[in-house]
Amino acid sequence: MGKGRSGSLSLEGFPFEESWEEKRKRAERIVEILMETYPRERLLIGDPYRTLVHCIISQRMRDEVTYRVWRELFERYGDMRRIAETPVDEMREFLRKRGVGLWKTKGEWIVKASKMILERYGGKVPDDISELMKLPGIGRKCANIVLAYGFGRQAIPVDTHVNRISKRLGLAPPRVQPERVEEYLMELIPRDKWIYVNHAMVDHGKTICRPISPRCDSCPLRELCPYAKGLVTDGDIKGNSKNP
C-alpha cells in the first residue's frame, strides 16, 4: 500500500483497493461533476469578520435561520467595535429571541471573539488557521470557512456533509476524524478546486446524498461511487473514528 505525496496518508484504511493515481483521477472527475451540477456564480462573502460571525451563529442551525439572524445582527450592531462593546447578556438575549440554539455560548463567543480581534489583532481578522483557532468559538471547520469564504483562500472546510460524502465516495477512509478527511481531500483534489468542494458537497448532501437513504439512483456520481457499488457502507462509516 502506497503513501500519499505528503507521506503521512495511507491507503490501508479503505475497504476497497485503488491506487493513489486511480483515486486522484476519480476525485478530479467527481469534483468536475459536482461543479457542473451545483454551479456557483459567487462563492465569497468577501468579509472575514462577517464570515466568522456567520459561522458561529450557524453551528447546529438551519441555513435560513442563520442567514436571517446574521443579517439582523449586523443591521442592529453595524460593526466589530459595537459588537465588542455589547454586554454579553444583551447579545445572548438578541440570539435567544430569534430562536438561535446554544444562544448562551454563541452570544459570549461573538462578543469575546470581536474583542480579541480588536485587542490582539488590531481589528483585522487573522488570515492564519492557527491564529483563527485561538478565537472563541472557532474550530478548524470555521477557521477554514473564514479562510475560504472570507479571504478567498483555497481551503476545504469539512462539515458533516463533506465528512459523510467523502467517505461514501471513498475519498477518505470510513473511520477517520474530519481533520484527516481534510488531509485526504487536499491530497486528492487539485488546489484550485478546493474552494468548491464544501459548497458542492453541502448542496449534494442536502438534496441527494442525504444522511439517511441517499438517492443513489438519481445521483450523477453513481458510476464513480464505491458506496453505490456496495464497497463502502454506512456501517463502515459509523464505527469508531481513529487516525491511521
Ligand code: SF4
Ligand atoms: S451514489 Fe449514492 S452514496 Fe454515492 S455520492 Fe451519490 S448519493 Fe452519495
